[in-house]
Amino acid sequence: MASVDIAAPPSGFDFDVETLIIGSGACGMVAALAAHEAGQDVLLVEADAVPAGSTALSAGLIPAADTVFQRAAGIEDSPTLFAADIQAKAQGENDPALVSAMAGKAAHVLEWLAQEHGLPFSVVTDFDYPGHSRRRMHGLPGRSGQELINALRARLEALEIPLICNRRANRLYANGNHICGAQVTLPDASTETIGCARVILACNGFGGNREMVAEYMSEINKAVWFGHDGNRGEAVVWGLALGAETRHLGAYQGHGNVAHPHGILVTWATITEGGVQVNSAGQRFWNEAQGYSEAARAVLSQPDGVAWVIFDSRIAAIARQFEDFKTAEKQGAVIMGHSVDELAKRTDLPAPALQKTIADIPVEGSDVFGRVWGGQPLTAPFCAVKVTGALFHTQGGLATDPDTALVRNNKGGIFENLHAAGGAACGVSGSGDSGYLSGNGLLAAVTLGYIAGTYRGDAEPGILT
CATH class of the missing domain: 3.90.700.10 (Succinate dehydrogenase/fumarate reductase flavoprotein, catalytic domain)
Known part of the structure; x- marks a missing residue:
C-alpha cells in the first residue's frame, strides 16, 4: 500500500491556503481554474517535476453532449442520451445521480474552457467510438493529452495560480470529520505542512500500485501498466483510514x-x-x-x-x-x-x-x-x-456527492471539506472493465474537478458565469 497516513493536526502549519488541490493533471488544473474564478485562494501541489499525470498519456478527448461544437457540426445530442449511453455500457451499475451530474455538466465545462480560457476544442467527426450513439468526443487540434495539459498549465501561469511541483503529499491532518491540512515531501526528503480550509484530492487512482491492483483487480495484474507511475492510491488509502465510502474498486x-x-x-x-x-x-x-x-x-x-x-x-x-x-x-x-x-x-x-x-x-x-x-x-x-x-487507469475510488464532489463517509454522511475528483473518485464505468465508455476518465476529471472547484461551504455550488 502507499506509504501515506492520517494524523492529528500540528500546533501550526508552515503556511495556509483556502483551497489545497493535490494533483495537477486535467482534474486538478480544471478545479484550480474554477476555484480561482470563484474568488478562492488556491494552491496546487504536484509530486512530479512538471504536471502530466494520466492526462498526458491519453488522447486528451472529452465526451460531452449538446455542445456548441456539436451543433456547429450538425450533430444533435442531449445529456439525457449521453447518460443513457453511459449506463448502457456499464449495465446500469453506476449511481444514476452521478451519471446525470457528469453528463449534464460536461458541455458547460468544455464551453467554459473554450470561451473563458481559450482552449480550441472541436468534436471528432470522422469516426465513431464504441458505445456512443452520437459523435461527442472533443479534443484540441493535436488530439493529444499532453497538449491539453500544456494548455491548462498555460492558463494557470497566465492567471498566476500557484502550482508547486516536486511536492508529494503523504499525510492528511484531520480533526474528526474535518481536514485541516496536508504534509508534503520534497525531493531532499524534507517536509512542509500546509493548512487549508478544504482539500480537493485530484491525485488519480491506484494503477501504479501493484499491490492494490493485485488485491482489487487480479485479472489485469500481469498487464503492461500504461498509466502514470504516480498513481499510487493515496486517495483510497487516506479515505479508508478516514472511514470514507469506496465504490467499484475493481473497475x-x-x-x-x-x-x-x-x-x-x-x-x-x-x-x-x-x-x-x-x-x-x-x-x-x-x-x-x-x-x-x-x-x-x-x-x-x-x-x-x-x-x-x-x-x-x-x-x-x-x-x-x-x-x-x-x-x-x-x-x-x-x-x-x-x-x-x-x-x-x-x-x-x-x-x-x-x-x-x-x-x-x-x-x-x-x-x-x-x-x-x-x-x-x-x-x-x-x-x-x-x-x-x-x-490504463483505475475507475473505482472514493464515493462522492454528485452536487459537491464531497467525499461520502461509510456512515451515510459526507465530509464537510474533503473533495475527491477524477481518478481519486469513483467514476461511471461500473464494477469491472467492460463498463468503460470511451472518455469516461477525462469526463470524471473535468466535471468533478469543476464541481469541486466551484463549491463553497457557505454557498450552494453553482455554475460560473
Whole structure:
C-alpha cells in the first residue's frame, strides 16, 4: 500500500491556503481554474517535476453532449442520451445521480474552457467510438493529452495560480470529520505542512500500485501498466483510514491496442473504421466492437499475450490525426504490405489464415463473433501493428456527492471539506472493465474537478458565469 497516513493536526502549519488541490493533471488544473474564478485562494501541489499525470498519456478527448461544437457540426445530442449511453455500457451499475451530474455538466465545462480560457476544442467527426450513439468526443487540434495539459498549465501561469511541483503529499491532518491540512515531501526528503480550509484530492487512482491492483483487480495484474507511475492510491488509502465510502474498486480502463514492444497507444479508430485483431495464427478471436477496455483481457488471453491489429491505408489516413499514431509510424510499429501475402511475410503471420480472415469479413450484417458490419471492406495496401493489453487507469475510488464532489463517509454522511475528483473518485464505468465508455476518465476529471472547484461551504455550488 502507499506509504501515506492520517494524523492529528500540528500546533501550526508552515503556511495556509483556502483551497489545497493535490494533483495537477486535467482534474486538478480544471478545479484550480474554477476555484480561482470563484474568488478562492488556491494552491496546487504536484509530486512530479512538471504536471502530466494520466492526462498526458491519453488522447486528451472529452465526451460531452449538446455542445456548441456539436451543433456547429450538425450533430444533435442531449445529456439525457449521453447518460443513457453511459449506463448502457456499464449495465446500469453506476449511481444514476452521478451519471446525470457528469453528463449534464460536461458541455458547460468544455464551453467554459473554450470561451473563458481559450482552449480550441472541436468534436471528432470522422469516426465513431464504441458505445456512443452520437459523435461527442472533443479534443484540441493535436488530439493529444499532453497538449491539453500544456494548455491548462498555460492558463494557470497566465492567471498566476500557484502550482508547486516536486511536492508529494503523504499525510492528511484531520480533526474528526474535518481536514485541516496536508504534509508534503520534497525531493531532499524534507517536509512542509500546509493548512487549508478544504482539500480537493485530484491525485488519480491506484494503477501504479501493484499491490492494490493485485488485491482489487487480479485479472489485469500481469498487464503492461500504461498509466502514470504516480498513481499510487493515496486517495483510497487516506479515505479508508478516514472511514470514507469506496465504490467499484475493481473497475478499470484497459486497452488492447498498445504497440508492442514500442509501448505506444494505437488509436481504436483502426478498429471502429473496419480493422480487426488477429492472434499469432492469423485468426480473429473475439468481437472487437465491444470496446478497447475489454480488448486488454481478450488480447492478453492469446499466445504470448499479443495480437496484431490489421487495417488498411484508408484507416491509417484517419488515424494520423492522432500524434500517437504518427509516432508509431515513425518508430516502425506500423507495418505495411501491398498485398495480404506481403503483409503476412513481414509480420510472420501464416498467409493462408490471414487471407481467410480478411476474406471472411462481411460487407454488411453480423459475423460469427456477433460484430455488425456495414462500412468499407479492407483493401490493399494493408497495415498491421503488433499489440498487447495494458492497464490504463483505475475507475473505482472514493464515493462522492454528485452536487459537491464531497467525499461520502461509510456512515451515510459526507465530509464537510474533503473533495475527491477524477481518478481519486469513483467514476461511471461500473464494477469491472467492460463498463468503460470511451472518455469516461477525462469526463470524471473535468466535471468533478469543476464541481469541486466551484463549491463553497457557505454557498450552494453553482455554475460560473
